[in-house]
Amino acid sequence: MTWENARIDKAKEIIEMYPQKRSALGPLLYLAQDKDGYISDDSIVEISRLIGITEVQVQSVASFYSMYKQEPTGKYLLSVCKSISCEISNSSNVIQKVKEFTNLSNNETDDEGLFTYESVECIGACGGAPAIQVNYETVEGLTPEKAVDLCKWLKEEQPKVVVADELQLKFGGTKSFDWAIEDNTGSSSPVPGFQTYEMQEEI
Numbered sequence: 390m391t392w393e394n395a396r397i398d399k400a401k402e403i404i405e406m407y408p409q410k411r412s413a414l415g416p417l418l419y420l421a422q423d424k425d426g427y428i429s430d431d432s433i434v435e436i437s438r439l440i441g442i443t444e445v446q447v448q449s450v451a452s453f454y455s456m457y458k459q460e461p462t463g464k465y466l467l468s469v470c471k472s473i474s475c476e477i478s479n480s481s482n483v484i485q486k487v488k489e490f491t492n493l494s495n496n497e498t499d500d501e502g503l504f505t506y507e508s509v510e511c512i513g514a515c516g517g518a519p520a521i522q523v524n525y526e527t528v529e530g531l532t533p534e535k536a537v538d539l540c541k542w543l544k545e546e547q548p549k550v551v552v553a554d555e556l557q558l559k560f561g562g563t564k565s566f567d568w569a570i571e572d573n574t575g576s577s578s579p580v581p582g583f584q585t586y587e588m589q590e591e592i
């Protein structure tokens with residue numbers, strides 16, 4: 390057993406919520422990712438044991454969805470949109486600048502573990518293209534120059550929590566629309582957790 394007892398208990402609690410154990414696979418992968426920052430081999434074994442499917446079946450789901458990470462990511466995951474609305478709004482220059490600044494290619498993490506770079510398909514902010522996410526917090530209406538400013542700011546300030554509204558205010562431009570609800574939770578991790586990180590109970 391590689392998961393601590395509290396995590397196993399949490400997993401069992403989640404499994405109880407579903408008529409079939411295997412249906413809990415998605416949430417359990419989040420629980421695994423919350424533990425290590427990615428889906429480790431040990432977690433695949435643990436999940437397979439908990440819900441009674443093969444390790445290959447667990448791995449096939451974990452590797453299909455890009456938000457389940459196969460390797461540790463840097464402190465800041467930079468996801469730059471390369472889809473059509475962003476492409477026609479100059480995202481290629483934003484991508485180039487971010488890659489130049491970080492010196493990273495797609496899906497690479499720097500040696501310090503500060504940045505991971507990935508180019509992604511539409512992140513649902515087409516009206517504010519080009520758009521980028523930092524730890525899944527979205528910034529819209531970026532220029533190549535502002536993208537560099539954003540990377541510099543992250544490197545120098547290294548904020549503990551990244552909040553979309555703050556990023557938008559500092560580095561963004563045109564937005565798709567305004568939710569009119571202030572986002573003050575943000576993300577304190579480059580990978581999504583089963584619950585909002587800031588609100589997550591200690592496991």
Ligand code: FES
Pocket residue numbers: 470471472473474475476510511512513514515516518519520
């Ligand atoms: S195409 Fe980039 S956010 Fe939709």
